[in-house]
Amino acid sequence: MISASKSSHRDSSAKALRNTSFWFAAVALLCLSMADLDISTPNPWGELGLMAAGALSPTVWSWPTLLTSLANTFSFALQGIALASVVGFLMALGYRFTLVRAFCAFIRSIHELFWALLFIQIAGLSSLTGLLAIAIPYAGTLAKIYGELFEEVDPSAITNLPSHSHTGSLSRSLSRFCYTVLPLAWRSMATYTSYRFECAIRSSAILGFVGLPTIGFHLETTLSEGNYSEAAGFFYALLLLIATLRFWLQKRLLPLYLIGAFYYLPPQAQTSWQLVKRFISEDIVPAPLRGQANLNAESLGAFGQWFNQLWQHQIWPGLVNTMLLGQIVLVFTGLLALLLFPLNSPLFFRGWRGFGDAILILLRTLPEYLLAFLGLLIFGPSMVPAILALGIHNGAIIGHLVGRHTDELTLRADVGTGLNLYFYEVLPRIYRQFLAFLFYRWEVILRETAILGILGIATLGFYIDSAFEEFRFDRALILILASAMLNIGVDNFARWLRQRLHLKSMPESL
Amino acid sequence: MPLKSNRSIAIANLEVPRLAGSNKDSYKDSHDHGDSSRYNKEVLKLTQLTAGFHMNSSLGRSLGLLFLLLIAPICQAQTTFTFTAIPDQNEAHLQERFDKVAVYLQQELGVEVRYIPVKSYASAVTAFRNDQVQLAWFGGLSGVQARRLVPGSQAIAQGYEDQLFSSYLIAHSSTGINKSEEFPREIAGKTFTFGSKGSTSGRLMPEYYIRQHLLAAPSKVFAKVGFSGDHSRTIALVQSGAYKVGAVNFKVWDTALAAGKIDSSKVKVIWQTPRYPDYQWTVRGDVANRFGADFQQRLTDALLNMNDPELLASFPRQLFIAANNALYKPIFDTAAAIGLIDAQP
Numbered sequence: 001m002i003s004a005s006k007s008s009h010r011d012s013s014a015k016a017l018r019n020t021s022f023w024f025a026a027v028a029l030l031c032l033s034m035a036d037l038d039i040s041t042p043n044p045w046g047e048l049g050l051m052a053a054g055a056l057s058p059t060v061w062s063w064p065t066l067l068t069s070l071a072n073t074f075s076f077a078l079q080g081i082a083l084a085s086v087v088g089f090l091m092a093l094g095y096r097f098t099l100v101r102a103f104c105a106f107i108r109s110i111h112e113l114f115w116a117l118l119f120i121q122i123a124g125l126s127s128l129t130g131l132l133a134i135a136i137p138y139a140g141t142l143a144k145i146y147g148e149l150f151e152e153v154d155p156s157a158i159t160n161l162p163s164h165s166h167t168g169s170l171s172r173s174l175s176r177f178c179y180t181v182l183p184l185a186w187r188s189m190a191t192y193t194s195y196r197f198e199c200a201i202r203s204s205a206i207l208g209f210v211g212l213p214t215i216g217f218h219l220e221t222t223l224s225e226g227n228y229s230e231a232a233g234f235f236y237a238l239l240l241l242i243a244t245l246r247f248w249l250q251k252r253l254l255p256l257y258l259i260g261a262f263y264y265l266p267p268q269a270q271t272s273w274q275l276v277k278r279f280i281s282e283d284i285v286p287a288p289l290r291g292q293a294n295l296n297a298e299s300l301g302a303f304g305q306w307f308n309q310l311w312q313h314q315i316w317p318g319l320v321n322t323m324l325l326g327q328i329v330l331v332f333t334g335l336l337a338l339l340l341f342p343l344n345s346p347l348f349f350r351g352w353r354g355f356g357d358a359i360l361i362l363l364r365t366l367p368e369y370l371l372a373f374l375g376l377l378i379f380g381p382s383m384v385p386a387i388l389a390l391g392i393h394n395g396a397i398i399g400h401l402v403g404r405h406t407d408e409l410t411l412r413a414d415v416g417t418g419l420n421l422y423f424y425e426v427l428p429r430i431y432r433q434f435l436a437f438l439f440y441r442w443e444v445i446l447r448e449t450a451i452l453g454i455l456g457i458a459t460l461g462f463y464i465d466s467a468f469e470e471f472r473f474d475r476a477l478i479l480i481l482a483s484a485m486l487n488i489g490v491d492n493f494a495r496w497l498r499q500r501l502h503l504k505s506m507p508e509s510l
Numbered sequence: 511m512p513l514k515s516n517r518s519i520a521i522a523n524l525e526v527p528r529l530a531g532s533n534k535d536s537y538k539d540s541h542d543h544g545d546s547s548r549y550n551k552e553v554l555k556l557t558q559l560t561a562g563f564h565m566n567s568s569l570g571r572s573l574g575l576l577f578l579l580l581i582a583p584i585c586q587a588q589t590t591f592t593f594t595a596i597p598d599q600n601e602a603h604l605q606e607r608f609d610k611v612a613v614y615l616q617q618e619l620g621v622e623v624r625y626i627p628v629k630s631y632a633s634a635v636t637a638f639r640n641d642q643v644q645l646a647w648f649g650g651l652s653g654v655q656a657r658r659l660v661p662g663s664q665a666i667a668q669g670y671e672d673q674l675f676s677s678y679l680i681a682h683s684s685t686g687i688n689k690s691e692e693f694p695r696e697i698a699g700k701t702f703t704f705g706s707k708g709s710t711s712g713r714l715m716p717e718y719y720i721r722q723h724l725l726a727a728p729s730k731v732f733a734k735v736g737f738s739g740d741h742s743r744t745i746a747l748v749q750s751g752a753y754k755v756g757a758v759n760f761k762v763w764d765t766a767l768a769a770g771k772i773d774s775s776k777v778k779v780i781w782q783t784p785r786y787p788d789y790q791w792t793v794r795g796d797v798a799n800r801f802g803a804d805f806q807q808r809l810t811d812a813l814l815n816m817n818d819p820e821l822l823a824s825f826p827r828q829l830f831i832a833a834n835n836a837l838y839k840p841i842f843d844t845a846a847a848i849g850l851i852d853a854q855p
Contacts, residue, residue, distance in 0.1 A: 036734075040701070042682075042751030046773065117632075124642045125626070125633060211629035220629070221597075224740040226771075275640060287852060373743075376752050381701055381734045454743075456703075456736035458729075469632050469707040470850055471655055 016501055017431060028331035031324045040380030047226075047377050054228020061230045065218065066237055073214040074241065075261040076127075076207065077200035080134025082258055084200075085193050087135070088142030093177075095147025102488050104147075108140030109443065109487030110480055111450045111461060112203045116210050117468045117476075121279050123269035130212045131267045134203055138196060144491075145192050149185040157184060190251075195401075197249075198242055202365065205238055209369070209451075216367070223370060235366075243361050283473040290474075310475060315482050318460035322486065325383060325459060326446045329390040333445065334438050336395025337402060338427070341434075344403025347411070347426060357403070363396035372452050386452050394445055398437045405433050436503040439494040443487050460486070590622045591615070591801060595647035595825075596634045597627075607824040614821055618812035621801060631708035635659065644797050645809065647825065650675070650710035650788040650841040655851065657835060658842075662795025665835050666806065667813040668787065669827030675788035676760045677711045679781040680744075682751045687780045693723040694780050702732040703753040705744050710841065712741055715783050716757030718844045742766065749777040765826070786840060789825070790833045 060066050094100040110118075116133035123129045157180040208216025215238050222231035249257065282290060288302035289295070340363075342348035343356030368389045375385025406426060415425050450461020460483040467476035497503075593615070595608060608625040616623040626643055628634045631652045637643045639659045648656055657663045679694065681687045687694050705712020717728055724731045736753060738744040741762040748756040749772065760782065766772050791813055797805050813830045816822060822829060845851040 040751070043776065044750045044752070046776070047746055047750045120633060120636055121640075124640050125628070125637060209629065211627075211633045217629060224743045226742055226746055270640075270642065376736075376747065377750050380752050381703075381736050454736055454738055456734055466707055469630075471632070471635065471659065 017435065020435070020497060020501060024327075024334075025331055028327050031327045035324055035328060035383045037384055038380065038382045039384060040382075042377065042380050044377035048374075050226065051228050051374070054230075055232045057229050058232035058236050059229040060233045060237075066215075066234065069208070069213060069215045069218055069234070070237055070241060071264060072130075072212070073201060073204045073208075073216075073238070075265040076130040076134055076212070076214060077197065077204040078258055078261045079131050079265070079267065080138055080204065081193065081197050081200045083131065083135040084138035084142050084196075087139040089146055091139065091143035092146035092150060095143060095150065100143075101147070101491070104140040104143040105443075105488040105491040106140070106484045108137045108144070109447060109484040110137060111447050112137055112207060113210055113451065114461075114464055114468070114476075114480065116207050116212065120210065121283065121473065122275050123271045125211050126267075126269035126271075127265050128267045128269035128271075130204070130207055130214070130265075133207055133212075134200055138200060138203075142193065142196065145196075146185070146189055149188050149192075150181050153181045153184040157181070194249075198245060201238075201242055201245075202367075206367065206451075219367065220369070223373070239362065239365050242365055243358065279473070284477045286474045286478070287472075307478070310478060314458075314463040314475070314479060315460075317458055318463050318479065319482065319486060321457060322446055322449050322459040322461070322483070325386055325390075325449050325457060326442070328383070329387055329394070329445050329449075330438065330442055332387055332391035333394040333398060333441065334434070336391055337398035337434065337438070340395055340399030341402040341406070341430075342422065344400050345406040345426075347406050347409070347421065357400065360396045360400045360403070363392055364394075364400065366393065368393050368448060369451055369454070372455055376455060381455055383455075383457060386449070386455050386457055389452070390445055390448055393448075394441050398434070398441060401437050402430055402434050405430055432501070432503050435501065436498065439498060439503070442494055443490050446483075446487065446490065590624050591619065591645070591797075592624045592626055592643045593645035593647070594626045594628050594634050594637055594643045596631050596649055596652055597629060611816075611821055611824055614816065614818070615809075615812055618815075619801075619805070619808055631706060638663075638792070638794070641794065641796075644794045644800075646792055648790060648792050649708075650786065650790070650838060651714045651845055651850070652708060652710075653790050653792050654838055654842045654845060655708075656792055657838075658851070660794055663792055664795065664806070665790045665792050665833045665838060666810045667830040668790040668833040668837070669825060670829050670831055671761065671827055672788045672790060672833075673831070674785040675711065676785055677716050677783045678758050678760050678763050678779045679716065679755060679783075680748050680758055680763070680777055681755045681780045682748055682753075683776050683778070684751060685754050687755075689778065689780050692781075693719065695723065697755045697780075698724055698731050699733055700754040701734040701736075701752075702728060703736040703738045703744055703747055703756045704728075705737070705741050705756075705758065706739050707737050709741075709759070710786075710788055711759035712744065712757055713737075714841070714845055714848070714850065715786055717848055719783050721848060745772060745777065749773060751776070755780075761826070786844075787833075787837050789827075790838070791830070 091100055091104055095104075112133050115136055116129055119129040119132050123132075158176070161176065161180070204214050205216040205219070206214075208214040208218065209220050211217065215234050219231055219234045219238070222228070222234065286303055286306055288306045289299055292299045340360060344353060344360055345356075346353060349356045371389035371392055372385050375388045379385055379388075409426065409429055411421075411425065415421060447461070449457070449459040450464065452459070452462070456462075460479055464476050464479045464483070467473070467479060593612070595604070597604065604627050605625070608627070612623045612625045626637065628637060631649065634643075634646055634648065635652050635656045638646045638648075638656045646653075646656065653665060657665065679697065681694075681697070681700075685696075685700060687696055704716065707713060720728055720731060728735045732755075734753075736747075738747055738753075738756070741759045744753075744756040744758045745763065745766060747753045763772075763779065767774075793806055793809060797809075810832070814832065816830060842851065846853040
């Protein structure tokens with residue numbers, strides 16, 4: 001409810017929120033008109049019946065397999081998050097520098113799977129590969145979160161310090177930081193990091209798709225074999241792990257779990273400088289320049305041609321498809337999140353909240369890959385399954401976060417109920433927060449468009465995957481750089497919007 | 511000074527666990543790396559001691575531990591001969607099946623033999639290239655890629671069926687396309703799915719014949735082109751009509767058909783490609799340095815003499831026959847022709 005007492009500043013800011021939402025929806029509609037939305041009507045019932053039967057009759061093919069892959073999934077995630085939070089914290093200290101921000105945007109623009117594929121070239125299919133594939137992109141994400149938290153800390157703590165303490169040595173500014181900013185940001189940092197841990201478990205599971213022995217290894221295998229009962233067994237185990245985290249992953253036990261994780265799965269790899277050297281000095285050097293002692297006009301010309309081909313056939317179409325799909329999914333995700341958040345809100349489902357959140361956990365734990373396959377069976381190949389798969393997954397995540405945020409709202413005694421409560425009280429009050437979450441998710445959505453090869457949508461990620469499959473690391477690198485550029489651009493734009501709309505990125509509840 | 515001692519295979523600790531009740535040898539094998547885990551235990555103790563001495567916070571302790579573990583080199587002389595196989599069909603129980611092959615090779619060769627499961631064609635090639643495995647059961651294309659990346663490596667044996675391998679084009683019944691000897695030109699304009707991007711039978715050869723007959727790249731010829739990632743999945747997708755036409759490994763199709771997994775009223779074979787050479791065993795050239803000059807010959811003999819039907823069913827092949835690199839020249843040429851591989855190195 002926008003009351004008359006709101007200042008004109010608030011009014012104009014509310015207008016800006018409306019305008020932004022309008023423009024995003026308009027761009028998405030425009031993209032929709034260009035997107036391939038054909039629905040062919042195949043006959044999915046046979047396969048869907050098998051899947052349903054499997055989902056209802058989960059079997060565990062081997063308990064040792066299940067338990068070790070769960071332990072691996074957990075260990076990679078915990079180690080990855082631990083390393084990422086330390087590195088992310090250090091980078092967050094310099095987050096006001098554009099270069100640091102760009103670097104963070106760069107490392108998190110690369111999907112975990114691609115980090116894994118890169119490290120597999122150097123460190124093989126090893127535990128070190130698994131750790132780094134999670135730690136690196138998550139360090140980029142956590143740096144952003146921590147950095148923005150530091151920026152948003154109530155500045156009065158610093159301004160109240162005596163003026164002479166505002167100048168001085170590095171150690172002095174460090175202690176100033178530790179006694180003013182850090183304590184204020186600490187709680188949000190901790191809660192956000194623990195939330196990212198759940199994401200890390202999903203990422204860790206997905207690393208199984210490229211061969212690391214996490215639960216995704218078996219999930220993907222059994223799914224592609226059509227062995228749905230066994231797949232259901234693995235999936236329910238993953239679901240159980242994530243759903244019960246809050247009961248057994250307690251703060252004081254964390255060091256114990258961490259030591260356990262490193263003891264169980266020590267990061268190590270069989271690698272050598274030769275492998276690293278080969279990767280840097282041969283593999284990723286563009287093919288026309290490989291083995292050339294010095295650059296000359298001829299090799300540069302060949303490089304130009306090579307790049308031009310790559311641009312025309314992969315980079316440009318990839319960029320277009322990635323952005324097209326990304327914008328549609330972004331808005332669909334937002335709509336879905338607004339629809340879903342009451343499931344996890346005490347204001348709407350008081351007694352049923354546990355059940356509501358369980359639905360959200362289910363929706364966000366279902367791998368996008370599986371959702372895409374389901375969508376493909378039902379709607380045929382087009383952007384529709386992709387939009388559904390990415391939208392449902394991300395919508396459930398944002399719905400969960402927004403729902404949690406409604407915990408913070410205190411309502412007047414005479415507030416309405418049902419739709420009135422939703423539209424006139426809750427929605428306006430959480431909208432700012434909702435947009436902030438959505439902008440955070442933007443780049444994740446762009447990154448996730450990579451894993452929809454089954455739908456044949458030629459996003460940048462699709463071409464990166466092909467380049468790895470063809471052992472053309474030079475192409476993979478250029479394509480990765482292109483997607484990093486896109487990500488840095490999106491990051492800057494979202495940052496600009498956030499400042500313009502005065503969105504606070506982190507609620508205390510996060 | 512080049513360090514001759516090889517590091518232990520890190521993947522030992524990472525292994526996809528074996529089935530309870532799989533053979534004892536391989537169980538023992540997974541524990542033979544006790545050396546390295548003992549070593550890590552020492553590192554752990556050391557870290558805890560030093561960390562406890564210098565730092566009080568648990569964070570500091572974890573950090574110290576992390577640091578030491580990251581730099582801890584795990585040294586152990588490598589005497590284990592390791593192999594892998596590209597995931598092709600029935601991946602789910604690969605470990606179980608290939609552990610038996612490992613036991614057979616171990617008996618024949620007198621060295622410790624281990625099998626490592628991989629998830630994709632590319633990871634099989636990478637493991638071979640990085641010497642994580644010395645022997646691999648590759649497809650036609652992955653073998654060509656691997657031998658190109660590892661000079662000196664040799665194709666030593668192929669399956670009897672692999673001399674004359676083939677792919678099927680399959681179509682959903684709603685297309686109304688029937689089986690013919692002639693290439694079915696009417697598939698143009700339909701939706702189409704390949705298998706995995708790196709598959710010979712699910713991608714390379716079908717794409718080659720599509721280009722040859724329809725004179726354009728698949729993305730131009732078809733309304734939509736997907737990569738199902740797997741032969742079984744290609745069948746499921748075309749059977750459901752999600753894609754109208756698809757390309758599939760003929761052996762996977764025949765096996766699925768015999769097992770009653772295919773509804774012939776919904777999906778059928780409409781064309782068979784000409785024959786081409788496919789799967790083969792490829793070994794690294796440098797095994798002679800590590801396992802002895804005659805190792806490659808003994809390995810080849812062991813493969814050619816494998817006659818236990820249970821072992822051969824893992825592939826599944828009737829028997830193995832001799833092979834060489836030159837046999838796969840057509841595969842290389844085809845891959846170069848459609849731009850999957852650069853013609854010049």
